[in-house]
Amino acid sequence: MKKFFRGFVFAFNGIKYTFKTQLNFRVHCFVAVVLLGLCFYLELSIAEWLWIIAAMAVVLMAELANTAIETLVDLISPEYNIKAGLIKDIAAALVLIAAVMAFTIGILILLPKIIHAS
DSSP, rough: OOOHHHHHHHHHHHHHHHHHHHHHHHHHHHHHHHHHHHHHHTOOHHHHHHHHHHHHHHHHHHHHHHHHHHHHHHHHHOSSOOHHHHHHHHHHHHHHHHHHHHHHHHHHHHHHHOOOOO
């Protein structure tokens, strides 16, 4: 059981490291907090909440994966390498696609409610 709980410590260390070192992760966390407030204000349905939470989670997971990949690439290839750069670019594309998907979900769910609330 001790090993199980130690896994949470490692996971939170990863989140803490990413939050401290990655501006984009902090921006995504800030946007998530603001978005949660907006969602409470707009009184989303359960289904809408599930989509919004899933979209936020995917973006944050993509940022964590991107940070892990970039850290590994820096460890393996500290000097400039074309393929290392390409790996980092692909990892960044992962985050971009997740963010575009989340933005689209947010617009589809929230924009009609914002317009209706006006």
